[in-house]
Amino acid sequence: MSTISKSVKYSQNVALASTASTLSSTEDNSINKGGLTEINDEDTTSMMLNTMDEGKPSFLVLLLTFLTSFSGFMFGYDTGYISSALVAIGDDFGTPLSYGQEQFITAATSCGALVTSITAGPFTDIVGRKPVLMFSNILFVVGAIIQCAAQTPWTMIAGRFVMGFGVGIGSLIAPLYISELAPPRYRGRMVVINCLAITGGQLIAYAIGAGLDKVHNGWRVVVGLSMIPPTVQFIAFFFLPDTPRFLISKGKYEQAASVLQKVHPNASSELIGLKINELDHILNSIPGDSVFAKIYNGVKEIHKVPSNLRALILSCGLQGIQQFCGFNALMYFSGTIFKAVGFSNATAVSIVVAGTNFVFTLVAFFIIDRVGRRLMLLISTTLMASFLVLNAIAFHFINITFQGNDAIVHGNTDVWGPVIIVAMMGFVASYAVGCGNVPWQQSEMFPQSVRGLGASYATATNWSGSLVISSTFLTMLKNITPTGTFALFAGITVVSFIFVALCYPELSNLKLEEVQLILTGGFNIRASMNLAKLRKRGLSESDHHRAVTELKKNNIEHEHIDSTSAV
Numbered sequence: 216m217s218t219i220s221k222s223v224k225y226s227q228n229v230a231l232a233s234t235a236s237t238l239s240s241t242e243d244n245s246i247n248k249g250g251l252t253e254i255n256d257e258d259t260t261s262m263m264l265n266t267m268d269e270g271k272p273s274f275l276v277l278l279l280t281f282l283t284s285f286s287g288f289m290f291g292y293d294t295g296y297i298s299s300a301l302v303a304i305g306d307d308f309g310t311p312l313s314y315g316q317e318q319f320i321t322a323a324t325s326c327g328a329l330v331t332s333i334t335a336g337p338f339t340d341i342v343g344r345k346p347v348l349m350f351s352n353i354l355f356v357v358g359a360i361i362q363c364a365a366q367t368p369w370t371m372i373a374g375r376f377v378m379g380f381g382v383g384i385g386s387l388i389a390p391l392y393i394s395e396l397a398p399p400r401y402r403g404r405m406v407v408i409n410c411l412a413i414t415g416g417q418l419i420a421y422a423i424g425a426g427l428d429k430v431h432n433g434w435r436v437v438v439g440l441s442m443i444p445p446t447v448q449f450i451a452f453f454f455l456p457d458t459p460r461f462l463i464s465k466g467k468y469e470q471a472a473s474v475l476q477k478v479h480p481n482a483s484s485e486l487i488g489l490k491i492n493e494l495d496h497i498l499n500s501i502p503g504d505s506v507f508a509k510i511y512n513g514v515k516e517i518h519k520v521p522s523n524l525r526a527l528i529l530s531c532g533l534q535g536i537q538q539f540c541g542f543n544a545l546m547y548f549s550g551t552i553f554k555a556v557g558f559s560n561a562t563a564v565s566i567v568v569a570g571t572n573f574v575f576t577l578v579a580f581f582i583i584d585r586v587g588r589r590l591m592l593l594i595s596t597t598l599m600a601s602f603l604v605l606n607a608i609a610f611h612f613i614n615i616t617f618q619g620n621d622a623i624v625h626g627n628t629d630v631w632g633p634v635i636i637v638a639m640m641g642f643v644a645s646y647a648v649g650c651g652n653v654p655w656q657q658s659e660m661f662p663q664s665v666r667g668l669g670a671s672y673a674t675a676t677n678w679s680g681s682l683v684i685s686s687t688f689l690t691m692l693k694n695i696t697p698t699g700t701f702a703l704f705a706g707i708t709v710v711s712f713i714f715v716a717l718c719y720p721e722l723s724n725l726k727l728e729e730v731q732l733i734l735t736g737g738f739n740i741r742a743s744m745n746l747a748k749l750r751k752r753g754l755s756e757s758d759h760h761r762a763v764t765e766l767k768k769n770n771i772e773h774e775h776i777d778s779t780s781a782v
């Protein structure tokens with residue numbers, strides 16, 4: 216059934232009649248670029264839809280953002296409590312945990328998250344965001360119950376693995392859902408709300424962990440508390456409407472219109488009709504009679520369309536940078552590191568790591584849409600590399616060697632202990648303002664037809680990196696020394712700086728279809744910076760329009776080169 220005939224079903228009103236004629240003209244005027252149908256900017260449909268996304272987020276959007284961020288909170292809490300739990304478990308499982316077991320327990324969550332982050336993306340494109348999100352709540356609770364009851368390291372590992380399934384789904388869907396709902400000018404900040412929930416969750420887990428540190432089996436209470444947020448989220452989502460996209464895919468046009476009206480309270484019914492047509496059109500833009508055929512064609516489209524491939528390189532590249540810079544080594548093992556360096560209350564000291572991460576994510580929240588994602592990443596990687604070098608130097612002088620599970624300190628901890636704390640805080644702060652949150656803006660780089668799939672690739676890269684770091688960090692400390700380990704992270708961060716400088720365009724304040732333009736015909740870094748500057752300065756629509764037209768012309772000229780080169 217055609218897009219238009221389907222949408223006529225939704226309503227008989229005049230608005231849709233005009234929608235139908237506008238849309239058919241859209242199809243006539245559109246130019247096809249490597250599989251992407253791009254609407255001419257003269258086109259009234261696209262202009263009208265653009266105005267719909269201006270303005271502040273509505274109450275429903277804010278409520279959904281808040282409730283969706285519970286997933287971020289659980290991601291943070293569940294990855295955060297492990298630092299204190301590893302110290303607090305002691306010999307509760309009969310004998311003290313070996314470094315190998317500690318790594319397995321930690322890595323199990325990343326491993327579970329990796330599995331679902333790969334599978335949940337295409338799924339969420341097909342069955343909708345809400346049911347998949349609610350399913351993750353069940354996994355969180357089941358994983359926590361297994362851990363609370365665990366009497367052996369392997370049961371604990373199993374519980375962490377199941378919990379990881381929930382973490383993977385939540386980490387994928389929350390930023391995706393929020394960036395789809397957010398108006399362009401607020402998108403950066405609203406996605407950072409989810410990052411604040413992650414880092415806040417980590418901080419709270421650290422604080423509760425430190426508080427219950429000396430309580431026998433206190434770590435089981437810490438794990439048990441993790442069941443509260445998923446239960447609340449499950450109940451709340453039960454009463455919330457499905458997304459318009461999902462309702463349209465099921466042919467429920469009336470309901471979709473009513474949800475859209477709440478998301479965009481100032482939009483006319485004509486605009487709502489246009490939006491429904493647009494979503495319907497996108498839903499049918501990936502061919503295929505069955506779910507699997509659609510997934511297959513989506514995968515083909517994401518690799519074959521040059522702008523999609525660039526989006527993949529950038530989003531996966533940034534997620535790789537976020538993990539391979541080594542931050543989570545501190546997040547997961549700061550308790551263990553500070554214990555090795557000789558702090559008697561290691562768990563309490565490691566709150567410094569989580570606290571600094573949270574506070575500087577808050578700084579990012581206030582500046583991301585003003586300073587811009589690109590500049591934040593460049594500053595972030597420069598400072599991170601410097602503090603990592605300082606860490607490497609401090610560890611050289613503190614001179615730790617390992618015998619079995621015991622770390623022996625040979626150097627002077629009075630001098631170098633505080634240097635390590637300062638270097639770690641500096642590293643964490645510079646990470647949190649850039650690398651810690653910009654990669655989660657990933658969904659903005661993909662067109663809606665393959666957004667879930669693209670977010671899956673990027674989130675899976677994140678969890679693969681997290682898995683590698685969490686399962687090798689303690690072994691690296693032993694085998695290549697702490698100095699060698701931090702020097703390696705510093706080297707990776709320098710390479711990351713170069714990658715960002717050469718490839719990552721400025722995407723702040725741009726509408727989602729402008730992001731697609733930027734990624735067509737090259738990475739268009741200079742053009743992206745000009746466009747973002749124009750938007751930020753609030754220049755007239757006509758100036759902006761001129762810049763976009765210029766960019767399109769340029770892209771069309773490059774299209775030929777593009778199709779002959781691989782990317």
Ligand SMILES: O[C@H]1[C@H](O)[C@@H](O)[C@H](O)[C@@H](O)[C@H]1O
Pocket residue numbers: 294410413414417537543546572650651652655677681
């Ligand atoms: O953005 C988050 C945040 O920075 C967390 O602190 C970190 O543990 C996660 O791995 C990362 O994805």
